[in-house]
Amino acid sequence: MDELEKKRRQLADPKQHIENFDEQSPDNMSEQELAQLKADQNFERQLLGAFSVPVPEQLSEKILLNQRLQKRRNIFSLWALAASISILSMLSFMTTDYSQSSLTQQALKHVYHEEKYLTGGNPIARDEIERRLAKYGVSLPSLPEKVVFASRCGFGGESAMHIIAEIDGKPVTLLLTPIAVEDNKSFGDDRFVGKMRKTLANNLIVIAEDLSLVERFFQQIGDA
Amino acid sequence: MSIKDKQFESLVRSFYQPLYRYAYWNTKNRAAAEDLVQETFTRAWKSLHQLKDIDAAKPWLYTILSRENARRFERKQLPMVELSEEWQLEQIAENQDDIETMLLRRAIFQLPDNFRQPLALQVIGGLSTEEIAEVLELNGNTVSTRLFRARAELKRQMSQTQSIRGKNNG
Numbered sequence: 001m002d003e004l005e006k007k008r009r010q011l012a013d014p015k016q017h018i019e020n021f022d023e024q025s026p027d028n029m030s031e032q033e034l035a036q037l038k039a040d041q042n043f044e045r046q047l048l049g050a051f052s053v054p055v056p057e058q059l060s061e062k063i064l065l066n067q068r069l070q071k072r073r074n075i076f077s078l079w080a081l082a083a084s085i086s087i088l089s090m091l092s093f094m095t096t097d098y099s100q101s102s103l104t105q106q107a108l109k110h111v112y113h114e115e116k117y118l119t120g121g122n123p124i125a126r127d128e129i130e131r132r133l134a135k136y137g138v139s140l141p142s143l144p145e146k147v148v149f150a151s152r153c154g155f156g157g158e159s160a161m162h163i164i165a166e167i168d169g170k171p172v173t174l175l176l177t178p179i180a181v182e183d184n185k186s187f188g189d190d191r192f193v194g195k196m197r198k199t200l201a202n203n204l205i206v207i208a209e210d211l212s213l214v215e216r217f218f219q220q221i222g223d224a
Numbered sequence: 225m226s227i228k229d230k231q232f233e234s235l236v237r238s239f240y241q242p243l244y245r246y247a248y249w250n251t252k253n254r255a256a257a258e259d260l261v262q263e264t265f266t267r268a269w270k271s272l273h274q275l276k277d278i279d280a281a282k283p284w285l286y287t288i289l290s291r292e293n294a295r296r297f298e299r300k301q302l303p304m305v306e307l308s309e310e311w312q313l314e315q316i317a318e319n320q321d322d323i324e325t326m327l328l329r330r331a332i333f334q335l336p337d338n339f340r341q342p343l344a345l346q347v348i349g350g351l352s353t354e355e356i357a358e359v360l361e362l363n364g365n366t367v368s369t370r371l372f373r374a375r376a377e378l379k380r381q382m383s384q385t386q387s388i389r390g391k392n393n394g
Contacts, residue, residue: 012372013346013353043379044347050328051347053316055244056258063236063265070266 014040103156103179104187107194107205110155110162111173117164118171121148129163136161138176138202141222165217167208172217175205186211197223231278232269239285240265242348246286249344250293252312252333260296264289283355286345290359309333324382331381339374342367 029037056062111118124147132150133139136159144165153162153175161176181196181203188194194207195214204223206214225233243264247257267288268275275284313329332340345351345359357367 012368012375014375043375046324046328047343047347047375047378049321049325050332051245051249051344053245053248053329054318055241056254059244059258059261060236060240062258063240063262064233066262067232067236067265067269070269 014044103181103205104185104194104196106156107175107207108187108189108192110153110175111192111207114153114162117149118173121164121166123148124150133161136176140202142220144172144174144217144220165220167213167216167220170209170213172206172208172213174217174221175207177203177205179203181205199223228272232265232272235268235281235285236265239282242350243285243289245348246344247289247293248316249332249340249348250289250337251296254315256296260289260292263292267292282349283351283359286349286351286355286359290341327385328378328382331378331385334381335374335377339370339377342370343374346371 126143129143129147129150130139132152136152138161144163144167146166147163148166148171149162149164151162153160155162155175156177156179158178160178161174163174163176165172165174181198183196183198185196186193187196192207192209193211193214194205195211195218197204197206197218204218206217208214208217240261244257244261247260247264248254251257251260264285268285271288275281309330313326313333316329317326332343335343341360342356342362345356346353351359353364353367353371356362356371357364360367362370
């Protein structure tokens, strides 16, 4: 290590340099080295003094107080968040799950109640179906191929439209209702399966004995 | 009090003073330094689980403070009145300060940030060259060079001032 590098290291990390000197006996040091050591020690002492600006009183207490307040705020926020989630869950359960579950049950019940229309109906002309839909104030992108029943009904306590179509000789029921439905929700019992669709124009509930019939019905009315 | 609370309190009591001093020499403003230390400990509290080794606490806290200091400039700042160097130096002066200390402070004040920061970490924090390199995200040689130049510049300024004072007195 040349003198320049030694001097550079000494200036970069004088603490280490001073400690190295401290390990040596002053007797083994030249006068020049001893003078340099004292000058370095003095400069480092001055440097530490200059960097040591006064620290505000009670700063540690302020920091700890701030942290406790922050903790309380966080606990309150968590509590508030938990409460909000609970309330939302309850509302969601009350307004969606419960009502939707109730709606699907009512839809099945309605199909059973009007089961007599499921079989043996004559096909209704397309313009007649359109007239009845228009009277009710709704329309479908396209009509089912074979409709055997189309009438206004009181499903869900509202003014709804009840349509029964036939696909492969099997009945498929459509309930057009003003009651909001959960899009794509499926349901069923031992005999029927159903699916709800929500479009911009309509709330649709379709029920049949087989899910493939339901899907084909949606295809026929252009709402697949 | 939880274990986390106790650890945190221990960290605060051990490091708030050197951290405040380091913050002061970063901001050159007492109020800003206090805010910076508060923000550092707020961040430290949130990340305390990341501190696996208590021996690593010191460089860890200085790293947080350095990052928080950098963030200060990213945030939208309110217009601030630039306070004079003279006024700032008066704010940190104490009765027992001798003339050498005051002159050295002025010289430190005028050092460029990239010289003052590693020097402050070494003198105030007692960090090794490797730790300083880690905190400032520099390589070790760069840190050594900056420490060397910072001290050389301070000595040059002090020597110049002493020379002027000598002439005036003599």
